[in-house]
Amino acid sequence: MTHHPLEVVVIGCSAGGIEALHTLLPALPPDFPLPVVVVIHLSSGAPTLLPQVLQTGCTLPVIEAEERQPLRPGCIHVAAPDYHLLIEPDHTFALSADAKVNNSRPAIDLTFISAAEVWGAGVLAILLTGASADGARGMQAVKARGGICIVQDPATAQAPAMPAAAIATGVADHIAKLDEITGIVVSLCCISDR
Amino acid sequence: MDKSDIETIEIDLFVEAMARRHGYDFRHYAKASLRRRVAGMLDALGCTTVAEMLPLILHQPELLPSILSNLSVPVTEMFRDPPVFKALRTEVIPVLATYPRLNIWQAGCATGEEAYSLAILLAETGLLERSQIYATDINDAALAKAEEGIYPAEIITKYAESHRLAGGSLDLQSYFSMAYGFGKIDPAIRAHVSFAHHNLVADGVFCEVNMIVCRNVMIYFDTLLQNRVLDLFGQSLVRNGFLCLGSRENVAFAAAGRQFATVNKILRIYKKTGGEA
Structure with missing residues (x-):
């Protein structure tokens, strides 16, 4: 079986997500070869210092994903609050102010679906703690095009509903604790296929 | 495949x-x-x-x-991003007040909420009587709703908080006549807003304006089209005229953006400089 090389890592989370990301993102090595895209639900009106908050402890740069900006290898791009984050066929970001999806903007589903459309089997999608069902449809889209889906073990998630909803669709390639997830990501992205 | x-x-x-x-x-x-x-x-x-x-x-x-x-899914609300309307009130309105007549173009008006928000802002700052707002869109169904100016009461209640955060002096409901769970915009506000079909992709300059508000429209365009639209805005604005974009939009990616100087970087308010594109 041939393995499609991975080209992007997309991460979705909601309630409890900042803590989970504080575990996951600093574990990525400084030579991490892929762009990373993070979508997290925030209550609207929250301060937009998210990249600075997530930068703590990370060796990789954390920046807000701006429209028209190309995705950069080894860079963690964080979705701006109150906009959906999409990816254009030329691998640049596009923002959308369309209606909320799953009562969320940004919606994890839309970013994951968009990544699957652009990169097909080159997508590694990770869904973490959260209290809604956002992300499940996106994981299905990633899986349908041959990408890899990793879901946080709901038993270890601060809010289990979101990972549980994704697992219920049957698309998870791995169900794991946070520290195990980082191991899987590093081995998939930094060693095997590259 | x-x-x-x-x-x-x-x-x-x-x-x-x-x-x-x-x-x-x-x-x-x-x-x-x-x-x-x-x-x-x-x-x-x-x-x-x-x-x-x-x-x-x-x-x-x-x-x-x-x-x-x-x-062109109409997603709009009144006084969306209150800090922007507050900045318009404090940083832009004092300049607009020096013009004897004001033309304002709101491009991509959808169902009219933002155009009426601007009209209310002008009313509260004493400029409405000398102002005309041209609100345009390609979506005729949305324009028809905008023309009516009728919105559900519960949404108006929700917008009232944004209006207050934007520095609004009166209760937002006072600009509507409320009945049967709906509010209809005050005719005194309505009279200063003209809705019209205009396609940013294909149509040209239709009048000289002192301010253009076009928020979260250009994010749906590629760089080439953004450039065209910024050129069109540059041709439509008076010198020193204001351009107000959405909170994550900017003019940096398009060559035509060079004719604009930053007024408020965070809130994406720009003004046309004397220079050419």
């Missing part, structure tokens, strides 16, 4: 059909959002694939308005 690859082809065919059959050119729209919106209207048209929409586009012109209204 999987379903997603095929849909990519179908979207191209859709764009071709809209341009050649109806003269609406979506070639320079950002692809990801366009695809989402086209795929999103399948159910409404009773289609399972985008290809099934093509005969409807080609042979049932009466469906055009509903297709257009699905393509």
Whole structure:
């Protein structure tokens, strides 16, 4: 079986997500070869210092994903609050102010679906703690095009509903604790296929 | 080739059909959002694939308005991003107050909420009597709603908080006549707003304006089209005229952006300088 090389890592989370990301993102090595895209639900009106908050402890740069900006290898791009984050066929970001999806903007589903459309089997999608069902449809889209889906073990998630909803669709390639997830990501992205 | 690859082809065919059959050119729209919106209207048209929409586009012109209204999904609210309206009040209105007559263009007005927000801001700062707001969109169904100026009471209640945060002096409800769970915009506000069909992709300058408000419209365009629109805005604005964009938009990616100087970087308020594009 041939393995499609991975080209992007997309991460979705909601309630409890900042803590989970504080575990996951600093574990990525400084030579991490892929762009990373993070979508997290925030209550609207929250301060937009998210990249600075997530930068703590990370060796990789954390920046807000701006429209028209190309995705950069080894860079963690964080979705701006109150906009959906999409990816254009030329691998640049596009923002959308369309209606909320799953009562969320940004919606994890839309970013994951968009990544699957652009990169097909080159997508590694990770869904973490959260209290809604956002992300499940996106994981299905990633899986349908041959990408890899990793879901946080709901038993270890601060809010289990979101990972549980994704697992219920049957698309998870791995169900794991946070520290195990980082191991899987590093081995998939930094060693095997590259 | 999987379903997603095929849909990519179908979207191209859709764009071709809209341009050649109806003269609406979506070639320079950002692809990801366009695809989402086209795929999103399948159910409404009773289609399972985008290809099934093509005969409807080609042979049932009466469906055009509903297709257009699905393509430019109107998402708007009153006093969205209150800090922007507060900055307009404190940083922009004092300059606008020096003009004896004011023309304001709100491009991409959808169902009118933002145009009426601007009119209310002008009323509260004493400028409405000398002002005319031209609010434009390509979506005729949305324009018809905007013309009516009728919104559900519970939404107006929600907007009232934004209005207050934006520095509004009166209760927002006082600008509406409330009945049967709806509010209709005050005729004194309504009289200063003109709604019209205008397509930023194809149409030109229609008057000289002192301020343009165009928020979260250009994010749906590619760089080439953004450049065209910024040029159009530059030609429409008086020297030192203001341009107000959405909170994550900027003029840096397009060459035509060079004719604008930053007034408020965080809130994306710019002004036209004397220089050429």
